[in-house]
Ligand SMILES: Cc1cc2nc3c(=O)[nH]c(=O)nc-3n(C[C@H](O)[C@H](O)[C@H](O)COP(=O)(O)O)c2cc1C
């Protein structure tokens with residue numbers, strides 16, 4: 243899949259595509275439905291299926307303090323969209339100047355002049371341009387003028403509830419991992435690089451691989467039974483996502499104690515798949531108490547894995 247980072251990198255040969263636009267955070271089953279329609283249309287018109295996303299996501303620019311925690315980083319979106327068959331990912335650098343473009347500028351300069359779109363597929367709730375004044379009917383009118391078609395996708399629902407990134411974040415917050423899995427079409431996971439921690443875990447008898455949470459916040463926290471996918475293999479383990487109050491940690495991080503594992507994986511990218519939540523993170527009054535609890539967590543996690 244071709245990745246175009248920044249609209250200044252769109253070339254003349256990128257002209258002509260079938261496009262959809264959105265955040266695509268999580269790349270859930272609703273998104274997959276849109277992408278399926280995108281690919282079918284691109285095949286019919288003999289051009290590339292392309293997705294336009296924004297980085298940072300608009301809310302992260304407009305209200306960084308209250309923007310929700312991401313389900314997927316750009317890197318995750320890239321691989322998930324590629325797997326669905328998207329051939330071009332246009333990642334717009336979403337800064338103030340871009341956000342200030344009027345709806346017609348967005349259509350005429352970007353969609354028509356630079357991208358030469360043949361067909362646009364969007365949800366009918368899609369809003370764009372300065373003050374979010376652009377909408378489906380404006381796009382329809384522009385399509386007639388500039389010769390591109392616009393279609394909307396029917397909402398993909400589960401038990402009468404529209405799947406959305408927000409819905410998935412809410413379910414994660416309530417530890418409804420099974421519902422999350424049904425909406426994502428896969429179990430929820432965090433992918434990241436293993437970095438050097440304080441090396442305290444080893445002394446406690448529970449060495450942990452520390453995974454950097456790039457955007458510093460995770461949509462979930464607590465202690466989980468996990469499956470860990472490394473480049474070579476897959477393992478089970480027990481993980482904590484939190485700020486480690488017992489040792490006065492500040493930043494939220496993900497730490498995994500992998501069972502029967504003794505390899506050096508510093509610097510490697512691993513995927514930590516959440517299988518079951520065991521408990522919330524607690525502030526213990528001593529490291530001894532913390533160690534006892536981690537030992538119990540491990541036993542509980544091993545029992546869970548055995549029943550799989
Ligand atoms: C399964 C598991 C559960 C944990 N639970 C907690 C907890 O409830 N409270 C807490 O402060 N830290 C918790 N931790 C984090 C430990 O404080 C941390 O692993 C330890 O300080 C070693 O980390 P370091 O080597 O990065 O310093 C947990 C870690 C693991 C692996």
Ligand SMILES: Nc1ncnc2c1ncn2[C@@H]1O[C@H](COP(=O)(O)OP(=O)(O)OP(=O)(O)O)[C@@H](O)[C@H]1O
Pocket residue numbers: 262263264265266267271272273275276363364365366367368395396397398399404405406407408409
């Ligand atoms: N369940 C769904 N069924 C059909 N289309 C969807 C569904 N969810 C999202 N889409 C469409 O996919 C595109 C990208 O969606 P986007 O990521 O912006 O929204 P979302 O998943 O609803 O997230 P949020 O909860 O933040 O609104 C949009 O065109 C949107 O309308």
